[in-house]
Amino acid sequence: MELLTETNNGYVPLYRQIKRLITDALVTGEWAPGQPIPSEIELAQRYKVSQGTVRKAISELASQKLVVRHQGKGTFVASHLNEPTKFPFLRLAPDTGSLVDVDADLIDFWRIKLDEESAANLSVAAGSTGWLIRRILAPEGAETIYEEIRLPGQPFDIVDEKTILNHNCMLYSMYEAEFGIRILRVEERVKAVLVEGEIVDRLGLLDGSPLLRVDRVAYTYGDHPVELRRSYCNTSNHHYQNQII
Incomplete structure (x- = not known):
């Protein structure tokens, strides 16, 4: 392992270098989501640094929700499977009350050639093979959001409709x-x-209805884009809500 001392912008703190090395291990899949990472002592021995340096690196990873600390059990790679909500990035909230449940229903699933704009957002070549998933989201059973999701052919080379349905979309x-x-x-x-057209038909609305369009690019480790999503939201009884810290 080779640690840096400087970059073009100056000194890189040692704990940041350790954070980068731990993140690299997450990128390569050395520790999968939901699995424990080595203890602070083991990581300190691995990287030949103090336990305090490792602790500081892990604290920053935890603040970014890359890892989760469980008292008495250790530190685990963060996982969507363990999150309390099925849609952690959904920002549409009901005008009254709170969002309790959201159903997702698959419309269809296609292999496609990614157009230039989609390919650019996914950092792949235009015309590359990809996938198009169309679905409806129904908060509290009311069909409210129509979505088109585009995925690159890699790493999603073996995705199929059965797999999508097995995960309830x-x-x-x-x-x-x-x-x-x-x-x-x-x-x-x-x-x-x-x-x-079809979008408003599926949402039970009239042609010319106003909708909130949300274009989203989702990123994984290494800040690599892996999903492009366009959502059309009926805000008759909902609003877009975000918290900025």
């Missing part, structure tokens, strides 16, 4: 359980649009 848990891919962060662009 819960995609982030499917990515993790079937492909070892955990979504760490997303970037969203939100815009109000007037919509016609």
Whole structure:
């Protein structure tokens, strides 16, 4: 293992270097989501640094929700399968009350050629083979969100409709359980649009209805994009809610 001392921007703190090395191990799948990572003592021996340096690196990883500490059990790689909500990045909330349950229903699933814009967002070549998943999200049973999700052919080379349905169309848990891919962060662009045709039909609305369009790119380890999603949201009884810290 070779630790850095400086970059073009100056000194790199030792704990940040250890954090990078631990993250690299997550990227390569050395420790899978939901599995424990070695103890602070073991990591200190592995990287030939103090236990305090390792502790500081893990604290930063925990603050970024890459790992989770469990008192008396150790530190585990964060997992969507253990999260209390099935849709950790869903920002649509009901105008009254709280969001309790959301159903996801698959419309269809296709192998496609990724257009130039989609390919650029996914950092692959235009015309590359990919997948298109269309689904409806129904908070509290009310069909409210129409979604088109595009995936690159790699690493999703063996995804199929049966696998999607086996996971009840819960995609982030499917990515993790079937492909070892955990979504760490997303970037969203939100815009109000007037919509016609199949989208409004599926949401039980009239042509020309105003919807909130949310374009999302989802990233995994190494800040690598793995999913492009466009959602059309009926905000008659819901609103977009986000918390900025």
